[in-house]
Amino acid sequence: MNKELYGNLVFELSHKGRKGYALPANGLDNAGALNDMPAAVMRTGAPDLPECDELTVVRHYNNMSTNNFGVDTGFYPLGSCTMKYNPKLNEEIASHRAFAGLHPFAPASAVQGALKAYWTLQQLLSEIGGMSEFTLNPFAGAHGELTGLMVIRRYHESRGDTKRRKVIVPDSAHGTNPASAAVAGLEIVEVKSRPDGTVDVDDLRPLLDDTVAAMMMTNPNTLGIFEKNIPEIAHMVHEAGALMYYDGANLNPMLGVARPGDMGFDVMHINLHKTFSTPHGGGGPGSGPVGVREGLEEFLPTPRVVRRHVNSDDQPVAEENRFAIEYGPEALGSISATLGNFAVQLRALSYILSLGSDGLMQVGPLATLNANYIKEMLKDDYLLPIETVCKHEFVFDGLRDKSTGVTTLNVAKRLLDHGYHAPTIYFPLLFHESLMIEPTESESLETLDDFIGVMHDIAREARETPDVVINAPHNTPITHPDDTEAALHPILTYDELAAQ
Amino acid sequence: MHRLFPHTPEDISKMLGDCGLTELSQLYVDVPQELKLKEPYKLPARMSEPEVRRFFDDLGRRNRQGMICFAGAGFYDHYTPAAALNLVGRSEFLTAYTPYQPEISQGTLQYIFEYQTMMSRLTGMEISNASMYDGATATAEAMMMAVASVRKRRRVLVSATINPAYRRVVDTYAHYHGIEVETIAEADGVTSREDLEAKLQEFSDVAAVIVPVPNYYGIVEDYTGLSELVHSNKALLVMTCVAADLAVLKTPGEWGADIACGDSQSLGIPLSYGGPYLGFICSTKALMRKMPGRVVGATHDSEGRRCFVLTLQAREQHIRREKATSNICSNQGLMTLYVSIYMSLMGAEGLREIAEHGHAAAEYLAKKMTEDGRASLRYPDKPFLNEFVLRTDYPVDTLIHAAMKSENILAGVKLNEHEILMAATEMQTREDIDRLAAVARKCN
Numbered sequence: 001m002n003k004e005l006y007g008n009l010v011f012e013l014s015h016k017g018r019k020g021y022a023l024p025a026n027g028l029d030n031a032g033a034l035n036d037m038p039a040a041v042m043r044t045g046a047p048d049l050p051e052c053d054e055l056t057v058v059r060h061y062n063n064m065s066t067n068n069f070g071v072d073t074g075f076y077p078l079g080s081c082t083m084k085y086n087p088k089l090n091e092e093i094a095s096h097r098a099f100a101g102l103h104p105f106a107p108a109s110a111v112q113g114a115l116k117a118y119w120t121l122q123q124l125l126s127e128i129g130g131m132s133e134f135t136l137n138p139f140a141g142a143h144g145e146l147t148g149l150m151v152i153r154r155y156h157e158s159r160g161d162t163k164r165r166k167v168i169v170p171d172s173a174h175g176t177n178p179a180s181a182a183v184a185g186l187e188i189v190e191v192k193s194r195p196d197g198t199v200d201v202d203d204l205r206p207l208l209d210d211t212v213a214a215m216m217m218t219n220p221n222t223l224g225i226f227e228k229n230i231p232e233i234a235h236m237v238h239e240a241g242a243l244m245y246y247d248g249a250n251l252n253p254m255l256g257v258a259r260p261g262d263m264g265f266d267v268m269h270i271n272l273h274k275t276f277s278t279p280h281g282g283g284g285p286g287s288g289p290v291g292v293r294e295g296l297e298e299f300l301p302t303p304r305v306v307r308r309h310v311n312s313d314d315q316p317v318a319e320e321n322r323f324a325i326e327y328g329p330e331a332l333g334s335i336s337a338t339l340g341n342f343a344v345q346l347r348a349l350s351y352i353l354s355l356g357s358d359g360l361m362q363v364g365p366l367a368t369l370n371a372n373y374i375k376e377m378l379k380d381d382y383l384l385p386i387e388t389v390c391k392h393e394f395v396f397d398g399l400r401d402k403s404t405g406v407t408t409l410n411v412a413k414r415l416l417d418h419g420y421h422a423p424t425i426y427f428p429l430l431f432h433e434s435l436m437i438e439p440t441e442s443e444s445l446e447t448l449d450d451f452i453g454v455m456h457d458i459a460r461e462a463r464e465t466p467d468v469v470i471n472a473p474h475n476t477p478i479t480h481p482d483d484t485e486a487a488l489h490p491i492l493t494y495d496e497l498a499a500q
Numbered sequence: 501m502h503r504l505f506p507h508t509p510e511d512i513s514k515m516l517g518d519c520g521l522t523e524l525s526q527l528y529v530d531v532p533q534e535l536k537l538k539e540p541y542k543l544p545a546r547m548s549e550p551e552v553r554r555f556f557d558d559l560g561r562r563n564r565q566g567m568i569c570f571a572g573a574g575f576y577d578h579y580t581p582a583a584a585l586n587l588v589g590r591s592e593f594l595t596a597y598t599p600y601q602p603e604i605s606q607g608t609l610q611y612i613f614e615y616q617t618m619m620s621r622l623t624g625m626e627i628s629n630a631s632m633y634d635g636a637t638a639t640a641e642a643m644m645m646a647v648a649s650v651r652k653r654r655r656v657l658v659s660a661t662i663n664p665a666y667r668r669v670v671d672t673y674a675h676y677h678g679i680e681v682e683t684i685a686e687a688d689g690v691t692s693r694e695d696l697e698a699k700l701q702e703f704s705d706v707a708a709v710i711v712p713v714p715n716y717y718g719i720v721e722d723y724t725g726l727s728e729l730v731h732s733n734k735a736l737l738v739m740t741c742v743a744a745d746l747a748v749l750k751t752p753g754e755w756g757a758d759i760a761c762g763d764s765q766s767l768g769i770p771l772s773y774g775g776p777y778l779g780f781i782c783s784t785k786a787l788m789r790k791m792p793g794r795v796v797g798a799t800h801d802s803e804g805r806r807c808f809v810l811t812l813q814a815r816e817q818h819i820r821r822e823k824a825t826s827n828i829c830s831n832q833g834l835m836t837l838y839v840s841i842y843m844s845l846m847g848a849e850g851l852r853e854i855a856e857h858g859h860a861a862a863e864y865l866a867k868k869m870t871e872d873g874r875a876s877l878r879y880p881d882k883p884f885l886n887e888f889v890l891r892t893d894y895p896v897d898t899l900i901h902a903a904m905k906s907e908n909i910l911a912g913v914k915l916n917e918h919e920i921l922m923a924a925t926e927m928q929t930r931e932d933i934d935r936l937a938a939v940a941r942k943c944n
Binding site for chain 1: 504777794
């Protein structure tokens with residue numbers, strides 16, 4: 001990563017009269033074509049957009065990228081985000097010319113390959129999740145949560161059971177869980193965690209009645225601890241007539257070990273951009289497929305891809321019409337205009353095929369091994385609140401030595417100086433100085449040892465020269481940006497910036 | 501070992517040993533035995549890179565390739581610049597996550613700020629967020645944003661002329677979120693002002709009125725006086741738009757809208773069978789604190805350097821939890837980079853030329869398709885930019901299948917047995933249109 005700030009904005013490189021495009025000749029009289037439009041519906045004046053030649057644009061964005069840190073730059077142990085390596089082959093497949101030009105409303109007979117790709121991925125995810133069917137339409141994890149909760153509401157509605165409006169979520173849950181429930185029109189009830197972040201079954205019992213629609217959980221939980229009582233919890237929730245929702249944010253360590261469907265979950269989502277190696281793209285596009293157990297398939301959102309061997313008259317269906325799109329009457333409705341982030345789905349399919357059954361079986365154990373190794377090697381200097389085997393991630397409650405005045409934020413910023421992305425900090429809220437580390441299975445022993453060495457160095461600095469850590473970072477393109485000023489006087493466009 | 505795992509057997513033994521363990525299975529002692537997989541997944545065996553390529557080549561052959569595309573309905577076949585396609589693949593952008601650490605994320609933050617600026621200039625609105633999923637969910641989120649901004653009003657009026665694929669999503673979100681949706685009737689292809697006035701009279705709890713630019717039939721509706729009408733009823737005006745068209749059409753800002761939303765796929769994003777596309781929401785600054793999703797702001801660092809950070813995070817789900825305006829978290833980040841690069845290459849002049857090409861081609865298409873008198877424009881008196889409804893004497897299915905089979909042309913999107921929605925862009929030529937019209941002449 002370039003430590004010098006590049007910092008130019010494209011508006012500052014614009015030069016009147018330059019252009020970075022050439023349109024194809026179409027044999028028509030285009031100039032002045034818009035003159036027949038009624039003036040009342042046309043804009044007055046053109047938008048003020050940059051005017052640049054192609055090379056200026058290419059250098060600008062290339063230079064900008066050198067101030068950015070990605071998985072391809074270095075170790076990215078951001079807890080709960082599963083920043084694994086994004087294989088290059090996936091990118092090649094995602095831009096495959098045989099898929100890139102397909103219109104989403106083309107007749108099914110013209111897009112059988114695309115529909116088969118969708119159908120195949122949903123089948124593979126069903127096997128991995130222990131579910132009956134997946135929709136790939138949701139665009140992200142939070143969108144998947146929302147869709148899954150809508151499935152649950154639709155299920156209760158279909159039985160005429162309309163008073164179930166509560167969702168139970170652990171107080172350690174990701175912020176998206178309560179937010180998704182609220183968007184789905186559900187009321188949140190928090191269940192207490194025990195000190196290790198697992199659900200307090202005794203606290204759960206009295207909450208379960210005929211107004212509860214679902215219990216929403218990650219497993220392992222946000223502290224990286226497996227919920228041992230999951231069979232009992234699922235039993236209690238089902239006895240009360242509610243459904244179990246699995247937030248797949250933490251699915252990675254369970255690959256090759258156990259399936260949410262077998263744990264008693266009825267509905268789940270998967271973040272393809274976490275567990276299935278599609279790139280995070282600086283915050284999307286992701287993909288959040290939602291799976292359901294048998295009996296709930298018809299409630300999945302439309303459009304829905306189906307495979308047919310015979311038609312409604314029981315006549316064989318020709319190969320070219322094997323896959324079709326349906327809008328079923330029992331569906332919860334649509335949550336997208338199309339079948340979702342299709343190119344992201346292609347990447348995940350490419351990843352699953354690359355690993356195959358035996359490769360996927362190793363993902364969870366190796367990710368878990370990496371996390372436990374870091375935890376064991378660092379617990380002498382960092383406070384480990386829960387002394388047990390963790391799963392894909394774990395949480396330190398800051399430095400063990402609290403006398404130095406060095407906080408988790410300081411440690412995180414000092415890591416940037418050493419060429420690492422910071423772990424997730426101040427989440428979960430169960431501890432004051434949470435430092436949540438998730439290495440993923442992609443990282444080698446050497447990378448982990450280097451990181452461990454740097455973490456020990458930082459702990460030593462905290463004791464010996466604490467100001468070095470407290471004032472970090474020292475070695476990054478910018479340092480200590482003024483967040484308060486940004487929030488107090490928001491400047492959200494270049495026009496506002498230029499007016500200053 | 502697999503190419504995606506660095507662990508050698510020796511590494512595994514050493515690491516287990518340092519953890520006081522001997523077997524990988526000991527990492528899962530806390531998982532009850534009855535929950536564990538008894539056998540490997542029933543999935544295909546691993547494939548090498550050439551095998552994966554071959555798998556997708558084979559799948560690809562089941563798609564019809566290289567079709568000339570007159571289908572639109574919100575998603576258009578536009579020129580996709582090689583520079584934009586290439587630059588979004590820069591791994592520093594591609595493999596980063598949400599810019600939580602601004603010190604090492606200025607690249608991401610900077611392009612989002614550029615994107616926000618370009619979108620606000622394109623829509624004529626004061627501010628933009630850092631993206632939504634797609635146009636349909638952006639419209640649904642704009643509805644929720646409007647409802648959250650207006651006290652004790654939970655009803656929205658939606659024009660019958662918006663994209664039905666968007667309407668389905670709006671209805672879904674409204675149903676579960678507890679918002680009433682009423683349809684404003686259509687009159688000769690446009691939003692009925694009379695029906696809107698009647699509904700504003702009938703309901704005193706209208707939070708927002710949602711209308712399209714241009715509408716589903718391709719018609720550019722005249723909204724003169726609309727914002728005054730909506731605002732005098734203390735409701736907000738929401739416009740759901742095809743982004744590229746705003747380079748030449750009157751903008752939501754000029755119409756007096758409070759919120760502009762829609763899809764930016766039309767800004768050169770590949771069709772890619774439905775995604776990733778790019779939803780957007782822009783608004784007046786007054787509504788800033790109800791804006792869903794992420795927002796980037798300018799500030800400076802301790803050395804006085806101009807820099808960018810995620811800001812106004814107090815609105816968001818990870819702080820507000822169930823009280824947040826929206827649950828959106830990951831959005832379509834990288835696609836904002838794509839359209840920023842696209843708009844930087846095109847400039848206003850390029851976007852205008854594209855609109856001119858599309859309009860000239862659509863007019864020529866309309867002329868040729870109606871020439872033999874067996875098809876006519878469904879709304880002949882209404883202005884359109886690059887898309888229109890054709891009413892045919894012959895079945896639409898016949899046209900679609902004949903054009904696909906004999907000329908490898910996708911003729912449009914079927915609306916019903918005798919109506920088809922047809923769009924043109926800079927990507928189709930006079931000759932393509934002549935070929936399609938020749939097919940139509942033979943349809944019965």
